[in-house]
Amino acid sequence: MSLAVTLSRAQEGIAAPQVMVEVHLSGGLPATNIVGLPEAAVREARDRVRVAIQNTAFEYPNRRVTVNLAPAELPKDGGRFDLSIALGILAASGQVPREKLDDCEFLGELALTGSLRSVSGVLPALLRARARGRRVVVPRENAAEAALVPDVDVRVADTLAEVCGWLRGAQELSAPIGIPSDGGANGGPDLRDVRGQLQARRALEITAVGGHHLLLVGPPGTGKTMLAERLPGILPPLSESEALETCSVLSVAGQDTDLAQWRRRPFRAPHHTASAVALVGGGSYPRPGEISLAHNGVLFLDELPEFSRHVLEVLREPMESGHIVISRAARQSTFPAQFQLVAAMNPCPCGYVGDPRQRCQCTPDQIQRYRSRISGPLLDRIDLCVEVPPVPLADLGAPRSERDEDSATVRARVLKARRQSLMRAGRPNAEISTRELERDCALGPAERRWFETALERLGLSARAYHRVLRVARTIADLDGGAALLEREHLAEALQYRRF
Template identity: 60%
Template sequence: MNLAIAHARALTGIDAPPVQIEVHLANGLPAFAIVGLPEAAVRESRERVRAALITSGFEFPTRRITVSLAPADLPKDGGRFDLGIALGLLAASGQLPARALADIEFLGELGLNGELRPVRGVLPAALAARDADRALVVAAQDADEAALARGCRVFAADHLLRVCAHLRGADALPEHPPPAHADTAPGGPDMAEVRGQPQARRVLEIAAAGGHHLLMIGPPGTGKTMLASRLPGLLPPMEDDEALTTAAVHAVSGHALDVHRWRQRPFRAPHHTASGVALVGGGPHPRPGEVSLAHNGVLFLDELAEFDRRVLDVLREPLESGCITISRAARQAEFPARFQLVAAMNPCPQGYDCDLAENCRCSPEQHRRQRARLSAPLLDRIDLSVQVPRLAKGALFQDRGPAPEDSATVRERVAACRQRQLQRQGCVNAQLGGAALHVHCSADGEVHRTLEQAMERFRLSARSAHRILRVARTIADLAGSEAIGPDHLAESLSYRALDRWRV
């Protein structure tokens, strides 16, 4: 005979539906069962909930208890369901009014003394609650993160008793306000600290202005990493929707989210020993990888030739599509991955004397093996490749001449160029495709003939030709030109160091 059934809800990750928590009390031998594919941490919530209710002064029902987490075929993990289970149990046993649980989501882990503890993935839950027009109750430590979803009614509590008092109407929880301040200024090192390397500085500005992928080739110590680390400082601040999506990915990945820096573009630099799963994500319960953590930001791969070739090849699809789909036997997850790739590598294994010039002492076979570390389809997806040579003698410590431009100055030109692209076509040049590519990157007359000659000379694919045109379009935008001219195309072709290396 059924005594009571009560419902509560808890929202989970970025790609998962809401979980409906149903608590069923029945006569019979005392037992506490949780069904719905719970993993170990969820099954252990039985003991956490039991201790939290008793130490908080509530009566724990001595009946047969069944907790159903629906949908039944979705694996459940973590302690985020504790609060919903406890409240459903109190409502089912008549210690809380069941109607008080309507239109509210609950997210939090319970301590044995009834305190509420923070959990992972609060921001995606808050976004889903806002879209469903439901309030959200979270632990006090998670309140600032949840309140980033503007429009969501967020209530923060530090103990189970405070939540129960709110639901009874005895002591209402105040609605938690959004964080007062979010730093939108790009952080990181400044371009003014970079001495020399005028071509590399120019290419970095072009990459920032058009969202292009970049490969820097040069011997050790020439400033490749130094330049790459300054790219986020050249990019304009993210819009609210971009920043929320990026922050939500970080929230479900388990990384701590700084609510005061959530609008800054991410910069990810995985080690060259990283696996394919580390780069694109995965696991039994799929989690975002580095390509998703770099969404709307920069993914920097230093020592590109030292990465396993099979690992690098997993980047080919997300570089084109801007998302990554992870398929497992039980489920499929899709994460955003619209990142800007910046890579650096040495021209050959010997290193110090090599500069893709006459000083190189490596044999042709060593050069061949170095090139074989990188697949042609991957290199074909990189828009810009530039040599970063060793600085001339005295250039590093020379104080004469004009001071190098700082990041703020370059960022103004980049922002103006991006705004021009968005007004014209609704996206940055690197994302142009299909009919829009032919409309906005048309090549006529001398430009068309020059491009055809380059395709024949360097054996370029159609994809490479399109990328050359996109870069030329960005160069024209930086110059304020309405059409791509021969000089714009010539400069774009000059940033194809790998093609010259290959011939």
């Protein structure tokens, strides 16, 4: 029979739908046709595969070769199907046995020499193959990434000849060797480097416990960026499922994962000249943007008002939903975007309004226009806003005190408080639903009256009402996990709504 079927995986967002590569040999003039909605890179595979087979000392069939990539309605792009197509042709022509092809999937791009090159999106493909109980063969360049997925039979190869020898039973393919992880606890900037800024450090700790969004406002050089860069060091490490999902986004984007710290939460800091597509993702073939690359981690936007207003507005929906849907005429891709937004800005265009050491040169109208670059709906989604004043020069040279805690000490408190919210609701406080708020953020009669009066005076929205309660719940967890929210918890949460 001159028909063979091999299995591979396409790339669609962070999903990896199965593709059946059907190869049929028939009579007629020698030619190779690839059908099944292939993009240009897939159509060009016929030339790469032919030369690779010939340079691997196999015979390319002198017949009409038809390659069908099913399902036909799924667009296919990239060189990830090269290895499957080559093995299908060799199996259909009887040069390799078909038996081992049934329960195995193949990913890899072929060089003209027959060697295998790495492809993107290996991690989500392995996760889907594990669910189906199949073996997977990948290029050796993807071995370290493949080693992250447990309980899946993965084999790595350098060349097409090695894969064919394995199918014939003449040799074995090695399994990838994993790299030990530090659990995401080591490395990165330490909070002990920050002098003073007790209120900002407190807000950073609350942010880490509850998964809240944070805005730091202060003159230049007061440590806003230093504080933001140290947030990942006090966040809980990623669970295995979270880490695999985060690494899957990096894999789809074609970016490398720091395998020694793959459980550490990501920190992304795009420049303020970034476009909306760079931030949320897009393109003819949708790719993840910065908000998806920061999934389960921190997205830091320095100089927030310098970003285009249109760019900032695209953040509003994913901040609420935790994902982004990118629609194009031929396809629609969904990427995860459960990130913590940490932003920093100056209080005015020159940066020195309210600074006792520098005189501000801005008019009230200039300050208003500067701050109005950030829309009210976006600010309403930010849970904590804290001022970062200049640090006295005497404090910079003074010996470190007990208040200058390191990241490990703060992280221990964060883990303890976060554990309470996970036991209560199964998720951080920033993500609990309105119904869970009613259950977990109970107020006594006196506290409720006081809280409603404060909200009316501040003119806060219904969204702000719920966000203040979530922050107060986080503060209560840091304070020992009281069942009822106290007035001091509500008061501290309210003071972070000032802007």
